[in-house]
Amino acid sequence: MTMTATTVQEIQLEQVSMRYRTDASEVLALQQVSLNIGRGEFVSLLGPSGCGKTTLLRIMADLLQPSEGSVTVAGKSAREARLAQKYGIVFQSPVLYDWRKVKTNITLPLELMGVKKADRERKAAELLELVGLEKFRDKYPWQLSGGMQQRVAIARALAMEPEILLMDEPFSALDEFSRERLNEELLSIWSKVGSTVVFVTHSIPEAVFLSDRVFVLSPHPGRLSAVVEIPLPRPRTQEMRNGPEFFGLIAKIRDSFEGV
Amino acid sequence: MRGRTFLSRGRALPVLVWAVSLLALWELVSWYLLEARHVPLAQSKLPYVHEIVRTMGDYAPTLLKEGRVTFGNAALGFLLGAAAGAALAVLMSASKRIEQLAFPYAIASQMIPILGLAPIIYGIVRDEKLSRILISGYITFFPVALNMLRGLRSVQPSALELMHSYAAKPWSVYWKLRFPASLPGLFGGLKIAAPLSVTGAILVELMGAQHGIGVIMLRNLYYGSSHAYMFWATVIVGALLGVLSYWIISLLERAVSPWQPDFRAKGGAR
Ligand SMILES: Nc1ncnc2c1ncn2[C@@H]1O[C@H](COP(=O)(O)OP(=O)(O)OP(=O)(O)O)[C@@H](O)[C@H]1O
Ligand SMILES: [Mg+2]
Numbered sequence: 001m002t003m004t005a006t007t008v009q010e011i012q013l014e015q016v017s018m019r020y021r022t023d024a025s026e027v028l029a030l031q032q033v034s035l036n037i038g039r040g041e042f043v044s045l046l047g048p049s050g051c052g053k054t055t056l057l058r059i060m061a062d063l064l065q066p067s068e069g070s071v072t073v074a075g076k077s078a079r080e081a082r083l084a085q086k087y088g089i090v091f092q093s094p095v096l097y098d099w100r101k102v103k104t105n106i107t108l109p110l111e112l113m114g115v116k117k118a119d120r121e122r123k124a125a126e127l128l129e130l131v132g133l134e135k136f137r138d139k140y141p142w143q144l145s146g147g148m149q150q151r152v153a154i155a156r157a158l159a160m161e162p163e164i165l166l167m168d169e170p171f172s173a174l175d176e177f178s179r180e181r182l183n184e185e186l187l188s189i190w191s192k193v194g195s196t197v198v199f200v201t202h203s204i205p206e207a208v209f210l211s212d213r214v215f216v217l218s219p220h221p222g223r224l225s226a227v228v229e230i231p232l233p234r235p236r237t238q239e240m241r242n243g244p245e246f247f248g249l250i251a252k253i254r255d256s257f258e259g260v
Numbered sequence: 261m262r263g264r265t266f267l268s269r270g271r272a273l274p275v276l277v278w279a280v281s282l283l284a285l286w287e288l289v290s291w292y293l294l295e296a297r298h299v300p301l302a303q304s305k306l307p308y309v310h311e312i313v314r315t316m317g318d319y320a321p322t323l324l325k326e327g328r329v330t331f332g333n334a335a336l337g338f339l340l341g342a343a344a345g346a347a348l349a350v351l352m353s354a355s356k357r358i359e360q361l362a363f364p365y366a367i368a369s370q371m372i373p374i375l376g377l378a379p380i381i382y383g384i385v386r387d388e389k390l391s392r393i394l395i396s397g398y399i400t401f402f403p404v405a406l407n408m409l410r411g412l413r414s415v416q417p418s419a420l421e422l423m424h425s426y427a428a429k430p431w432s433v434y435w436k437l438r439f440p441a442s443l444p445g446l447f448g449g450l451k452i453a454a455p456l457s458v459t460g461a462i463l464v465e466l467m468g469a470q471h472g473i474g475v476i477m478l479r480n481l482y483y484g485s486s487h488a489y490m491f492w493a494t495v496i497v498g499a500l501l502g503v504l505s506y507w508i509i510s511l512l513e514r515a516v517s518p519w520q521p522d523f524r525a526k527g528g529a530r
Contacts, residue, residue, distance in 0.1 A: 063421055082426045099440040099519045108436070112426045129474045140519050 007038035009072075010164065010196040011060055016069035018055050018222075028221035029055045032069070035215060035224060039074075042190060042197045044207035044214045046253065051065060052222025053200045054092060057166050061087055073164070081164070085113060086193075088162030090170040094149040096141035096156075103128065103137040106155045113160060127155040130185060132178075147174045154182070158189060165195045169202065180238070183209055187236055208249045209236055216256050226256035283309055304488040312496065315489040322476065323389050323497050330472040331501050333389055334461035337396025338505070341457065342450060344397065345404030352405075353412040353438070370402050378463045388469035393462050396457035403456075404449040411445020412438050444520050447513040455502035462498050473498050 018030040029052045037043050045053045058064040059071060062078035073081035081087065088109070096105045104111075106127055115123075128134045131151040133144075141149055150173045156167060171179045181184040187210060190197055201207050207214045210228055216226040230249055232240055240246055294302040303311075316323060348366070348512055352359035374395065382391045415438055423433045465474025477494035480487040514523065 061425055063425060082425065085427050087425050089422070089425045091418060091422070093418065095416075095422050097419065097437070097440070099443070099517065108422075109426050111436070112423075112428050112432055142519075142521075144523060 007041070010039040010041070010074055010087065011035075011037040011198070012072040013056075013060070014070045014072070016056075016059060016066045018052070018059065018064070018069065018168060019067040023044065030059075030066070031112050031221040031223045033222075033224050034069075035227070037196060037198065039117040039196055040194050042185055042187075042199065042210055042212050044199045044201055044211040045217060046204065046207045046214050046221075047217030049202070050222075051217040051219035053217060054168055055222065056217070057089075057168050057198060057200055060164075061089055061166055061248070088157035088160060088165045090153050090157045090165075090167040092168040092200075094141070094146075094153040094154055096149055098141060101138050101140055102133060102144070102152055105141065105152055106159055108156060109160045109240050123159055127159060129154045130158075130189075131182070147178065151178075151182070158193075162195055165190075165197045168199065168200045170199075171206070172202065179206070180244075184236075184238070186210065187234075191235065204250050205241065205246075208232075208253070209241060210248060212240045214253060216253060218257070226253075228253050274516045292457075301485050301488075304485045304491075306521065307488050307492050311489045312492045316493045319490065319493065323473070323493060325496075326471060326473045326476055327497050327501055330392070330461050330465065330474065330498075331458065331504070333392035333472070334458045334501075334505070336398045336460065337393035337398075338400045338457040339455060340393065340396030341400030342404045345401040345449070346446065347410050348401075348405045349408035349412060349433075349442075352409050356397070365400055366405060369398075374399065374460060374463060378460070379467050382464060388464065388471070391467075392464045392469075392472070393463040395460040399456045399460040400450075400453040403452040404446065407445040407449030407452070408442050409445075411442030411448075414445065415441045440517075443513075443517040444522075447509065447517065450509045451506055451513075454505035458498070458502045458505055473501070 013033055013035050016030060016033045017028070020027040020029055031056065033052075033056065045056060047053055049053060055064065059066050060073070062082040068180070072084070097108070100108065103124045107115075107124050110120045110123060125134075128137050131154060133148060133155070136144060136148065141152065144152070150170060154167075154170050159166070160196045171182055172198075176180065183206065186197075197210075199207070199210060211230050214228045214230060215224055216228065217223065218225040228249065232245060232249070286306065290302070290308050292307045293299045294308075295305055299305065348362060352362060377398070378391070378395055381394050382388070385391055385394065387438070419437060420433070423437055428436070461472065462474035462477070465472035466478050469475050474496055477491065477498065480491040480494060513520070517523075
């Protein structure tokens with residue numbers, strides 16, 4: 001699903017800059033970032049720690065107002081998109097509610113949208129199976145490992161089948177096996193739901209495996225340094241990870257870092 | 261986790277040993293004062309435990325009846341004070357203006373000594389029941405308001421952001437996030453306030469009421485050393501009422517918020 005002339009734009013950033021002001025100093029976290037993400041596209045934000053990935057994601061989600069520049073989501077403002085409940089977000093930390101068990105943490109967004117209990121139950125069962133936590137449905141978050149907590153957060157973000165899925169290093173707390181399995185699962189969900197996905201990661205192979213395009217960010221100040229198309233066919237399979245094309249793309253992205 | 265009671269945890273034995281040694285020591289000192297040193301009014305100073313227990317047995321119906329009056333009024337005042345305190349906490353958390361307006365008065369109200377306030381209230385309302393309820397409520401109000409406010413404010417910014425990202429209504433944010441998050445604080449306040457509210461009710465009774473554990477406490481104090489056992493019995497009943505109130509709140513806390521950090525299993529057992 002690479003960009004074509006007919007693609008509808010979902011998220012457009014125009015010259016977005018972000019300055020964090022503290023009492024003593026000022027950090028330029030993002031400098032004039034412009035990018036377009038098409039509807040239904042899967043893109044990754046890739047870059048070293050501190051280059052502004054989370055900041056960029058939060059600006060897209062209307063959780064943070066940029067110092068300069070504009071954000072357009074489906075032709076409207078990010079705020080309108082948020083109020084229309086278009087976003088599902090996986091934060092960098094799980095952000096689970098201590099007083100809710102796994103199942104009701106997952107169905108929280110459905111509750112907020114007024115989905116009926118029977119439907120919530122059905123959806124919860126489906127999602128628990130997807131993230132492999134059926135046995136833990138009645139546990140409290142603190143009874144889970146960090147990786148399991150993160151899987152709960154992923155299930156919660158998927159619960160309402162959001163139009164836009166923003167994921168901030170969702171799999172970084174997971175082991176390599178779960179990670180690869182969930183990569184595949186994520187792609188299969190995405191192909192069914194058709195969400196637009198913005199996926200933050202540190203891992204070049206992960207970005208290549210998942211994405212239509214990879215936005216490479218560089219730090220100090222954070223800016224967009226390269227956009228790499230991933231022309232691998234879909235559906236993506238595990239075998240592709242061993243192909244020369246895959247390694248070529250990894251090398252290409254790595255080069256774009258070294259050019260910084 | 262919930263079934264793990266005080267007894268089954270193996271903490272009962274040390275507690276029992278402590279209690280028994282303390283009582284034995286008490287009996288010993290009491291005997292020493294009375295029989296060995298022939299101290300005047302020895303039994304008023306440190307009466308025999310077994311005599312107190314006997315007196316409590318003999319006068320159980322009276323103690324129970326009066327204790328129930330005190331406890332009932334204290335409980336009612338406690339509930340009203342807790343409700344008012346929680347309501348103010350919600351208002352203060354919702355609006356900085358209200359907090360700025362109400363907070364100094366809430367603090368100032370705590371400067372008034374209860375010992376002075378009790379007779380004033382009693383003098384105004386001239387009704388012992390109502391005075392007990394008012395004082396118990398008054399004492400409960402502040403710790404509940406303060407601790408609940410802290411609980412409501414304890415919500416993590418990220419937890420709020422999650423609600424925000426789903427465009428949750430303010431009502432949902434309260435109901436599904438702020439209230440549950442405030443429960444540990446609320447119960448902390450309630451546990452401080454519950455025994456205090458009993459003490460407050462007893463204090464009112466000392467001002468010349470007709471019923472309540474405080475009344476027989478005062479009477480037996482007046483009657484002098486011949487009533488030392490009964491006096492001590494009333495003091496112990498008063499203390500037990502406080503313990504009972506604390507215990508009820510603790511049970512409630514476990515039932516309402518079993519997820520609290522305090523109740524989490526430590527170590528390997530999960
Ligand atoms: N609330 C804040 N106040 C001040 N500075 C901030 C704040 N949040 C982020 N920054 C700064 O902005 C820069 C970008 O931060 P950001 O969290 O977006 O990075 P990141 O790419 O997500 O990093 P990581 O991969 O470690 O999560 C950093 O230099 C950071 O110090
Ligand atoms: Mg980050």
